[in-house]
Amino acid sequence: MAKQKAPLPVIRRRIGGVGLLRWAVRVASSIVLWTALLQLSTFFGLPLSPLRAARPSCIGNRNASATASAVTAVASDDVGDLAHPALPTRRSYKSNGYLLISCNGGLNQMRAAICDMVTVARYLNLTMVVPELDKQSFWADPSDFGDIFDVNHFIYSLRDEVKVIRELPQKFNGKVPLSMQPVSWSSEKYYLRQILPLVRKHKVIRFSRTDSRLANNGLPLRLQKLRCHVNYNALRFTPSIEALGNKMISSLRKTGSFVVLHLRYEMDMLAFSGCTHGCSGQETAELTRMRYAYPWWKEKEIDSEKKRLEGLCPLTPGETTLVLKALGFPRDTRIYIASGEIYGGEKRLAALKAEFPNIVRKEMLLFEDELHLFQKHSTQMAALDYLVSVASDVFIPSNDGNMAKVVEGHRRFMGFHRTIQLDRKKLVELIDLFEDQELSWNEFCTAVKELHEGRMSQPTRRKVIAGQPKEEDYFYANPYECLGPARKRREKLKHTET
Structure with a gap:
């Protein structure tokens, strides 16, 4: 009997070897198929099933819950970083042209x-x-x-x-x-x-x-x-612009909060608007020549002082300095200047820098070789300013041009982030009274603060003026149809009507 039972272990080993081989083949096949599926999903942009969260151990390990939470967090991060979002379903329609x-x-x-x-x-x-x-x-x-x-x-x-x-x-x-x-x-x-x-x-x-x-x-x-x-x-900027913009924002954030001052005091703005308050006679003549040199600009003869008193001119750097002080911004406020080349150069910024020495420009945040490719591309430079402006803690435009309006609307969409809408018409009146010593500094500060209490991008509806679209509120400055209740401001935009 013993001799008959001796071969059994050999038979078991042979059977075990065959089973192990089959198991290995199945595992290898599964891996190959799963890898192929992942590759196809990535190539065609197909959505992948989310990773399953780890479950608490049934054995009673007191650290199981914490472990499960940690694994779930890692899984969520991996999905956010690695999974490719599904493309929107292509709308099928017969094109008219x-x-x-x-x-x-x-x-x-x-x-x-x-x-x-x-x-x-x-x-x-x-x-x-x-x-x-x-x-x-x-x-x-x-x-x-x-x-x-x-x-x-x-x-x-x-x-x-x-x-x-x-x-x-x-x-x-x-x-x-x-x-x-x-x-x-x-x-x-x-x-x-x-x-x-x-x-x-x-x-x-x-x-x-x-x-x-x-x-x-x-x-x-x-x-x-x-x-x-x-x-x-x-409308997302290119990866290179986004990367530089994020680098600038990170640098500004290292020291805490920061303010963006959109100081629209560039040569083209002054020439075409005819706003020459504070300019010398030589500068005024230069700006006038430039305006006449462009035949497509229809408005040639412009009364600068009249436009200023109507609130149609950008504040000068000196006027802006007075307003910032009156609004209560401390001396050490970090201020990023979003603009092109300021007309008059550093001398025109002297008063602003004297009162607010922590002034920053993009040239101070980026290396020369990083900015080199952007130097002759004003639109790409403006894109960097746009990103920083949207991300700032406070945005203050000295003029109500296109950038001021579009950035204000974007900040509203992001959660009604603070934008101070300067009332230039009343401000120049107050500034003139102060400079003529008809208002004390304390009276001037009180008046400026009261003037802007309701001009901080609070939720509101656009002002509609029938037949005067240029005079009514601009859609992109306050797209209230897209903002929704306060608790949903940061949710992903749903652009189809429900």
Whole structure:
């Protein structure tokens, strides 16, 4: 009997070896299949199943709950860092034609125009070509759309709204599209009744000017929310601009909070606005010559003092210094100046630096080689200022131009972050009274603070003035249709009407 039982261990070992081999093959096959699935999911942008959170041990380990929480946190971080978000479902529609747009103006004027034109393309069921940026204006910036904005993100984030292509199909090569300028501040009905028939007839239409071509008010809610979706989601700066902007913000944050002063006191602003208060006779003559040198600028003869008293001029650096002190900003406040080259150079900033020595500019936060590629690209430099301005603790524009308005609206969208909207008309009156010694310093400070108590970007509705769109509140300065209740301000924008 013993001799008959002796071979059994050998048989068991053989059976065990075969089973182990089969098990190994199955494991290897599973790994290969799972790896292939991951690769395909990544390639096609398919969503992956979320990682399962660790469960507390059933054995009664008192550290099990903490361990589970830690693993869950790590898993969540991994998903946030590694998982590719699913692309929006492409909207299927029959295109009525192609829309080309040539933006005009600076960064923020073009930004708002792009939002408007995407909305028009969506409403008319058009196919939109990636926008062309202004290269002919005073700044002569040769940057293309892809030099400033992330083109792929722009196209993919709008898949469920409008089809965006990089260039016209080859069948339209050599064909000159119908070129026109839409009527300013138009409603959606204008585009439906006047523009759509032209697109259907010509198949391709080009808007040669796009600034302020869509009304502030009276549009359907879904279109207003789409404008916000484009502005706060689809228009993302290029990775290189985002990286430098984040570096600047991190440097400013190392010492605590910081204020951004949008000091719009550059040569082009003063020349074209005719605002020369505080300038010498020689400087005034230089600015006037520049204004006359540009034939496309229609307003030539300008009464500078009249415009200033009407609140239509930017505050000078000296006037801004008085206002900051009166508002109670301490001497050690860290102030980032968001602007191009200040007209008059360092001497014009002397008073501001004397009262607030902790002044910072982008040249102080970045290395020379980092800024070198941006030097002759004013629009890209403005993009850096935009990122820092949106992230600041307080934003104070000395003028109500496009950047001031668009940044204010973005800060409202981010959670009504503090923006001080200076009342320049009343401020220059107070400043003149103080400088003429008709107001004491304490009286001046009290008046300035009381004047701005309700001008800190509190939630409010836009002022609507029928028939006067230029005088009413700008949509992009206060897109209240997109802000929602206070508790939901930071939630992801839902641009479809519910």
